[in-house]
Structures are given as C-alpha cells and as structure tokens.
Amino acid sequence: MSRLEAKKPSLCKSEPLTSERVRTTLSALKGIVASCYGPSGRLKQLHNGLGGSVCTTSQSSTLLANLSVSHPILKILTTSVQNHVSCFSDCGLFAAILCCNLIENVQRLGLTPATAIKLNKHLLSLCTSYLKSEICGCRIPVDFSSTQILLCLVRSVLTSKPACMLTRKEVDHISTLILRAFLLTIPENAGDHIILGNSIIVPLKGQRVVDSTVLPGILIEMPEVRLMKILPVKKSDSLKVALFRVSLSGDLSDTGEGSVVVNFGVSLENAVLDQLLNLGRQLVSDHVNLVLCQKVIHPSLKQFLGEHRVLAIDRVGAALMEPLSKVTGTHPIGSLGSVSPSSYGSVKDLCTEKFGFKWFFHLIPNEATVCSLLLCNRNGTAWDELKLTCQTALHVLQLTIKEPCVLLGGGCTETHLAAYIRHKTFNDPESILKDCGCTPTELQLIAEAFCSALESLTGSLEHDGGEILTDMKYGHFWSVQADSPSVGNWPDLLTRCGCGLYNSREELSWSFLKTARHPFAPLPCLPHEAVGSANNLTLDCFTAKLSGLQVAVETANLILDLSYVIEDKN
C-alpha cells in the first residue's frame, strides 16, 4: 500500500548568485571545463567509486553527462550545454566556458540584472549579425569544388580532442576517411531536395588506427564458424535479396485476448513449419539469392534454403533494418504467406572479409548512400572518444552543407569578435543607448565584461603557461611559449596566428590580451588569395559556433535573471 506522505516544505533562497557557495562551485566547474579546452587541453579521468569502467575524456558531452552537479544553477548551465551539444555536436566546451565567464564578469560589476541582460542581449545580436554579414572578417565561404577547407575542418575537430590519442599521421588518415565516408553519403543525382544517407560506424577495438577504413555498403559481423558453413553463392551480376521484418522462427504471433484450445493430436509446430517451408519454396522459385531476417530464422528453413544455395542471414537487428532496406531497395516483408515480387531488392555483390580478428559479410550495393566506417583504436576508452569525435566531425560536415561557410578557429574568431564589439561600442554607442535606455558608463562596463569573457575564453586554449597576444590589425589570436626570452622581438617569437591564416612576417603590431588597448577596427573582408594559399588552417563549424555563442549568452542571461531558487526537498 502506498502511503500518502505530507510534502515537506521547499527551501527558498533569495539572490542565489551572491552566495559564496554558488560562486565557488561555478568557478570550480569553470576550472574543469576550461582546462579541457583546445588541442593541448588536459584530459579528465572519470571513474565511479562504486565500480564500472574508467573513462578518459576531454569532450563536453561525456564530461557533463557523467558529472553530477548538485546546485540547480549549475544544473541549468550544464543541461543547456548538453542540449546544445546534442543538437550540434560541437562547441560544447566553448559555450560552457563563455557562459561561466559572462556570469562571473557581469556579477562582479554589480549592475542591476535588468540592464546587464538587456545589454548582453544587444551585444549578442551585434555579434550574430556581424558573423552573418558579408563583411565579417572571420568567416570563410566553403568552396565545394575542392576538399581543402572541409579537410581542414575535420582535422580541426580531430585535433581539438586530445583524448583520442592520435598521432599527426593518424589524424591525417582518419580525417580523410571521415571526409570520404561523408562524401559517400551524398546521393549522386540529387534533385532540389538532398537526402543524405548515413554512415555506420563499425567498432574494431585493439587494432591500429591506420587500419581503419571506409567501405561502401553494409558490413554485417559474423562469427567465423558460421561463415565457413555458408557455401559460395552462384555468381551473377546482381543478387536478389529478400528482407524479412517478421520472425521466421515459427512462433505463433499474437492470438488475441481470448484463449486458443488445441485438440489432442494437432501439431501446430508442423503446421507452422509447413507454412515456413512453403515460404522457402516460394523464395527459391522466385530466384532469391539472399534472405535477411531481422529476427530468427527456423533452422529447418535455414537448412532448406541452404540446400537450394540461398544464403540466409538472421538476427540482423532493428538498427540495421533501415540502412539494409535502403541499400538493397527492398520492402521489409511482414508476411509469412505470399510475398509480393515487388518487395524483393538486389545488391551488386556479396563477399566475406576479415578485418583484424573479425569476419564480416560485406553487402556491396549497386548505388546507395550508405557506407560503413570501420573504426579502429588501440583501447576501449580511446575508441569511444574517437567514435564520438568521428560522429561530431560527420555532423559538422552535414551542418556545413546546410550553411556553406566556416569560421576561423584557434581563438581567432573570438579575439576578432571582441575587437569588433569594443570598436563598435566605443565609436557608435548612440544606437545601442537609444534602444536599451541605459547610461554610456553601463554600456562600457558591460561591453568590457562581454569582450573580456570572449578573450579569456581564448586564454583557456593556452595550458602551458604561455602568453597570449593579439595583433592590432586583424584582431587575431597569437600565443607565445612560456619560456621565451623577453618581450620585444615579436616577429621572431611568434610564427603563425591561432587559425594559421597570417604569419608574423607581416607588418603587425601586437599587444597582450590582458592589457588595455585602444579600440581599433579589425580589418574586415578576408583577402581571398590568403585563404587559397594557406592549406593548414584551423577552422570551426559556423552553425555550431554561432549557436554555441547564442546558447552561452542566453543561459548566462537566464542565470543572471534569477531572483529566487526554490528547492523541492521531497
């Protein structure tokens, strides 16, 4: 019996952000996420004290999913970042760090939340409209006639996840594989409406990364013993395929709510088996070469099919059904009776292949947008991390097709944006003031908080104690090693900016990011020849970064707007 308990009263706290506890937990979270950021980010080892596997990661999705945060404010922050990641895969850490920075900076100012929120929102809209505009100096249009930019994009995603443990050579190998897998999912003759296929990631742990490969079609894993039993099928230019959704094991399907009474001597097993064998005969007479079943095939039927040199593969699983029907062009069959000839499909060829210690059936399609990415890595956790990274990269490529441009990575977009906002609020504050109804001082304070949040975000890219600079022409990000001799001879100490677009030999002047600078207008409009010549750029996904920026500012605003926290203690 369930007892009706009187509810405990909730705990109500006012002005949650001013409490010391919230501040320390917020900065602790910031410390965790900021130290993971970037190619040289530190790895986090997550392990449950009660057992379970240990996982090494630096990705926001794994990190935040496993982190149990207690305070509701942090919960808002982490869930909003997780939701962003589940939509866009990339830029999770970016959003988390920016959000923490913004809250910290604005909180320190002590302005009323109303003005802070209004101005933050306005600055965000300045950023988004600049990033979307043609004159944006940190955006590169994607040229789909060459793979260079796409390859740079994938490589940037891979290098920013150090827990994959890839060497330089391996990064090159995996990024070409990912790009190939992505290109295989694009239909050849697409109309005005492109439907991308999918690439299935097949795990192969314990192998060298360079053994990874991409194959068109579908790989079905198969124990070696069973493979040996299968006789070679007769060769023709294409194979006829039947794909069953319904179980062929001879079990009686749903008989309804009443009861079925079977008289003595009546053998339902025989009746069902007869039915199955009839079906087998029909399949044989229809010249089907390959029978695939989502569920189990009855051994007798299997043997019957085998005798007639029809290959039968069962227990395919629900996940593979959709790609299989796409690859073969079949309608999944749901009937044990007559099978309509229109439900059969075909594959070009079928072969068995061995990768590592595993055997696979390889269905080679005539023409389809499904491919298999056989992914290898040395150990389990590194493989998990690599798989997530590959999914991120594939997703980022899909997003790039929708919005054909990329942003400069390596911190250059952030410093450039900060320089732009500084310049804009310094030189043209009237329009903002008119909209928001605040004083110029308030605007300057919030703009400074916003820009320094962006800049200290790029600061998190540097984990080895180096110094961070920005140039006064493009507003890009430059870092110098920790033990460099002295300040002064910058062109010698610096080599390339964060994204790799500019080198230090140009006539530039630098300044430390932490020190105050006079606002300057960063040079808009990238020179096209510069983009063309540079072949090793660090790039970020435009859509993901833009959304990350929006989510970070919106979440920060949300948290700044809280006046009470009511905790239900039941």
Added chain:
Amino acid sequence: MAAEGAVKAALQVAQALETIVSGCVGPEGRQVLCTKPTGEVLLSRDGGRLLAALHLEHPLARVMVACISSHLRKTGDGAKTFIIFLCHLLRGLEAVADKEKDSLISKNIQTHGRYWKTCCRWKFISQALLTFQTQILDCVVDRYLRRHFLSIFSSPTKERSLCRSSFKLLLEAYFGGRVGRNNHSFISQLMCDYFFKCMACESGLEEAFELVDDCFGELSVGVTGLPVSDSRILAGLVLHRDFSVYCPAGGDIRTALVTETIQPLFTTSGSEFILNSEAQFQTSQLWIMERTKAIMKSLQNHNVKLLLSSVKQPDLVIYYAELNGVSVVECLSSEEISLIQRITGLSPLVLPQASSQYEISSTALVKFYKPLVLRSKRYVHLGLISTCSFIPHCIVLCGPVQGLVEQHEAALHGAFKMLRQLFKDLDLSYLTQTSDQNYVPSPLIYKNRESNQLADTVNGSIQRPHQDPVEKNEGELAKTHTYLKVYSNSVVPSVELETHIFRSTPKVTPAGTQQTDEALRCLSANKTRIMDDHDLFIDGDPTTESTAENTRIEASYENVSITKMGGKGSMLPVRCKSLEMGTSQSYCFSSISAGCVLPVGGHFEILLHYYLLNYVKKCQQSEAIMVGTIIANALLGIPKILYKSKRGNQSFPQVYVRALHTLQTNQPMVGSQTGLESVSGKYQLLTSVLQCLAKIVTIDLVISIKRQPQEVYDQESEEEL
C-alpha cells in the same frame, strides 16, 4: 488563537509570500528557479506555479493557495497580484484592529467578553467585505470606471473586429509579466501570429479557444538546445511520433483513423478458439492474411494514403500498407486522436467482423503529410483540413533548457485562458435606490445590518447563476440569462419579478465548488435572517406562487432546477421581504462587455482607488466606509511595486498625484507605459481576493490535527481507531 491572531498570522504569511512574489511582478520582474524532487529544474515567473512549488505548510497559507488556484483555474492570470493585494488588505485590517483594540482596552471589559466581541467584530467585517464586493464594487465599476474603458475591438458594434495593434499591446503586457525579460517581446509576437493564423473567423472564437485550451499540449512542440529565437509556427499538426511506413503521396489524399489492430486476431477477449486440425489453423491464418490484404486494398481504393492508429499494428499490416502505398503512424496518444477528431470531425474506422464488404466509412482530406526532423528527433507533420473554426497550426518552442521551454509553453497556454475570459461579457449587478417622490425610502436598507445582510442574500442568490464562470465555460450550452425587473408603483410599491431563463439544455454542471459554497452561505444567511425576523409572512416556501398579490412570477420549468441548485428558498422570501418593506430599490444589471481593456501600469487600481474613495465620502454607513477605505488603499499596493524601480518623474508619488489631478479635472488619463490589460480579469481578481479575505477573517481558531491525512486510511487503520 484569537480572531485578531488569525489576521496577524495571515498577514505574516502573506508578507512572506509577498516578498517572493513581488520580485517577479511586472515587466521588471525576475525569474525564479524551482527544482523538482526528480531533479529537473524549472524556470518560472508564474505566481501559481511558484506557490505550488513552495509546498507551504502553514494552514492559512494553504487556504490562500487554494483560493488562488481556484481563481487561476477560472482566469489563468493574477496569482502574484492576488498575494500583493491580499497582503495590503490584511495590513489595512490590522491597522484598523489595532486602533479599535486600544479603545476596547480603555473600556475595560472582561477578557472573555472581549474575545467574543472581537470575534463578532471580525464576522461583521467579513460580511461587510462580501456586501461591499457584491454591491458597491459592481456599482462603482459600472457607473464610474466604465467611462475609462478601452476596447480591443475597433468597432464596438455587433460585427466587432479585433484591433490588431491593441491586441498586440495586450499580449505584450501579459507576457511582460510571465516570460523572461529577454524573450517577452518575441514570445508575444509569436502568440499574436499564432492567434491570427489559427482563428480566421471571429464568429467561432469560443469554440477555437476551447479547443486550444484543452489541447495545448498537443499543439506545441518543445525543442531543447536551440536558441529561443528559433521558435516558429508551423501550419498543420505535428504529431509526436515517427512514421512506421512513409510513402510520399500527392494530390487528393485522405486519411483514416483506427483504434484497433487492422489484422483480425484469432480470438477476442472472453471467447475460445478451438483448433481441430492443422489445416484449419493454416486456413484461418490464410484468411487473416487475405482479410488484412483486402482491408488495406480497400483503403487504397478509397484514396486513403495515411493511416493514423492509436495502437501498434502487427508486421503484416505494416507490410501490406507499404505495398499499397499507405503511410502509417502508430501509437498515437488518446489526446492526439481526440484533437484530430475535433479538428476534422473524423470518426475511427469500424472494422466489420464477418462481412466481406469493407466500407471505409469515414475519411478526411489532408493537404500533406511529411516527416519533420527537429533536433534529430523525427515527427509527423500533418496538414489537416479543418472543419471547425480552428485552423490547425503548431508552435515549435525552442530554448536552451527544458525549464525555459516549459515556462514559455505555460505562458502561452495562460494567455489563451486570459483571452478566452476577455472575449466574454462579465455581468455586473447591484442594488440602487431610485428616487421616488411619493415614497420615502426606508432607512433600514443601508443602516440596518439585517437588511444589509438581506441585500447581500439578494445579490448572492440572484447573481450566482449569472456570474459563475464554470457554468459560463460550458458556453452556449448552458447560457443563462436572468432578468429581474423591479418596478416601483407610486401608490403601492410593488415588486415585479420576472425570471426568464433561456437555456438550450437543462443540464447544469454542478462542478463549481465555489458555487455550492456560495449557495450554502446564502442559504444559511437567509435562515438566520428568517429566524431573527418575526415576520410570519415569510414562510420560506419556494413553491407557493401566491406569496404576494403584486408579485408575478414567470418562471420556466428549468427555473426550478436553478433555484434548487443556487440556493433553495432564498429567492422568494427575499422578494417578499423587499416587497413588504416597500423599499424602492432597483436592481441594475449591466456588464463589462467583451474585450474591455485598460492601460497597464496600475491604471485600473488607481482609477478604482479614486472612485472608491469618492463613493465612500458620500456613504453614511460606518462599515462600508471602513471597508471601502481599506480596499481603496490596498489597491495602491500594486502600482507602488510596479513603479518601485522608477525614479524622478516616473516614481509612484508623482504618477499618483498626476493621475488624481487629471481625474479631478476630468481630463483623459495618459499612461506612461504601453500595453493593455483585461478589465474583467482584474475585476474577477478583486472579487476573488475579497472572498478569500472574508474567508480568512472569519476563522477564529486553527486546530492542528496530528494525524496522517485522511486518504491514507484503509479499512485496517480505521479499525485501529
């Protein structure tokens, strides 16, 4: 606990709630974060939600919360204002009580006597409050406040048309109090667009409002992880399922609804299927297959391209659907099914048990159906052709976290509730004295407590069928009009009472507990009066039609049921009494017409404050003066909070003085803020608060029972007791 204690305790509780709530009031209000025991977090500025999340323990607080939630169920708005107003009223009452206590102490009465005296005193105050609410408030609103009303309809004639700009202002003000500062203008724009897209014709507004109110959960789709600005309106319905089979089709496409599996099963519940031979089993399976095939074929022949099912269909059905080019959506929730039925008037397919004829009885045309991917989750996007006044559209609500999406969804739902109230007339009725030369009005009416009580009863009983919104919500079905006409004759004052009740169906929903309460109170009040009164004429027999010679009753058959429900025996005796006293009273019936609005920013409160004070000045009755002043002053509490953050010219004293000046000189009021709010909503809020206060004030003792709540007990534990 003494009665004063109750007020004091109530004030403490209300003040605690006020501090929480006042932070969220108005366009400058901030958000509150609530956590659920499941660990979810919720953002809210909705007063009702906050109060529910607090899980208050204090008994008086729970009374207040109960009052508020019953008010919210009716109007969907005003929880925060409720608390603030109640708090100020309690403060006013306490101040009065303190003053009187001093005078009582000086009189040096015995403690026990004093206790009873204070109890009685509070009871009087409570009754005075109710009297005030039922008579004077209506009168003030109708006579004085009316001239300030604006309307969201551009022409107040019969063919009213909605004024788009004022409608926008109304929504902006509403969402300003509900949604975070960042998003309120965006959400109100979204709501505005949604409204005009869904409600094409203004004739069937009520029906459409009802549908949206009932099915709002199905009409909105929440998507987390995207910025709020990605929210949008989609034409058609979005079902929270994916296609089991998707076959694109165009042209003249139809849809059908099933609530059972299409494939016939071996047995139905309660029956037995006896298998005698293997051949029989095989033929029956074959029959099942053929039949399924035939049904799907006939669906295809009827051009049904989309099958909507509330249950999971077997593989066989899916297979034949695919072969016949019929798309299938399975496992639809019952809410989704009923929404589709309401929009299209479609009834589920009835599959004949035995016949070989497959008549597809009911199909509906659809414009399109296609998969919709929102944040990697797949939905079915369905373009239905509506047969009712609601044109189906869906809102896709985006937000970084679920809590924010839920807040926006709740705010949009509340906005529809508010609009539904606004688009209805709200009746007012009050008692006025006619100036008659031949007759000297009896001073009893306003000076005698008893007659006050009587008047209360009159209004209480007559108003009930009028004002009860539960009944009104039933819409045209049970719309009741009660007209009471009072004529005064120059020779013998006679009261003629006519009760016309127009009703389409005699069914009355007794759902409103409030109503029953009221009715009971009327009844009890009446009884006490009868007992006190030594008038034999009042026999309290409602069936006798010959109670008075001059009284003609025209009551339709249904009237009896109304009287029974709304307070049996209260109407007639009262009528007799008023006749006997020969008072020249007239009942005024008017209404706040649909779509009446006032500018936001405490306009309603300041106006009512001003007119109440004016009214009180003319009033001779001490109770009414006291209550009126308290209410008038308490009203100012809301604008005080709204203008708290404003400085200089916009600070509250400045605004107040300016408003009073313009009112005294009869100039039109100019609002500093843009935005409009519903008058009837405000008015209903006021009456709810006064009723709640009257309830609280009459409590003289709070008894705490240290037992488990009653529902817990099963039979065993009752035996233990």
